[in-house]
Amino acid sequence: MAKKGDWVRIHKVILPAAERTAKLPDDTKKVDFEMWVKGTLQNETAEIGDDVTIVTAVGREEVGKLLEVDPYYTHSYGKFVPEIIEIDKQLRGIMKFGGEN
Numbered sequence: 001m002a003k004k005g006d007w008v009r010i011h012k013v014i015l016p017a018a019e020r021t022a023k024l025p026d027d028t029k030k031v032d033f034e035m036w037v038k039g040t041l042q043n044e045t046a047e048i049g050d051d052v053t054i055v056t057a058v059g060r061e062e063v064g065k066l067l068e069v070d071p072y073y074t075h076s077y078g079k080f081v082p083e084i085i086e087i088d089k090q091l092r093g094i095m096k097f098g099g100e101n
Contacts, residue, residue: 003044003045010036010052037064041066
C-alpha cells in the first residue's frame with residue numbers, strides 16, 4: 001500500500017490509438033500514446049492499479065494508474081534513495097533564488 005508523500009510511478013494514456021493523426025507511420029498510429037512518470041503521491045493511501053494524483057519533481061500535477069512504489073532504475077544505479085528527492089528540491093531552490101533562501 002502506498003501512502004501520501006511516497007515516491008511512485010504512474011501510467012497514463014495520453015492519446016488512444018483511434019485518435020492519433022493519420023500522418024504517422026502505420027506501426028506508430030496503431031498504438032496508444034502513453035506516459036509513465038514519477039512523483040510524490042497526493043492521495044492519502046492507494047493500491048497498485050488505483051487511479052491516483054502525483055506531483056512530479058518539477059511541480060507538475062498528473063493523474064494516472066499507480067504502477068509502483070519507490071521506483072528505481074534497474075540498470076545498476078541501485079535502489080531509490082529518499083534523500084535524493086530532498087537534495088533535488090534544495091538544489092532547485094538554490095538555482096531559482098540564487099541561494100538566498
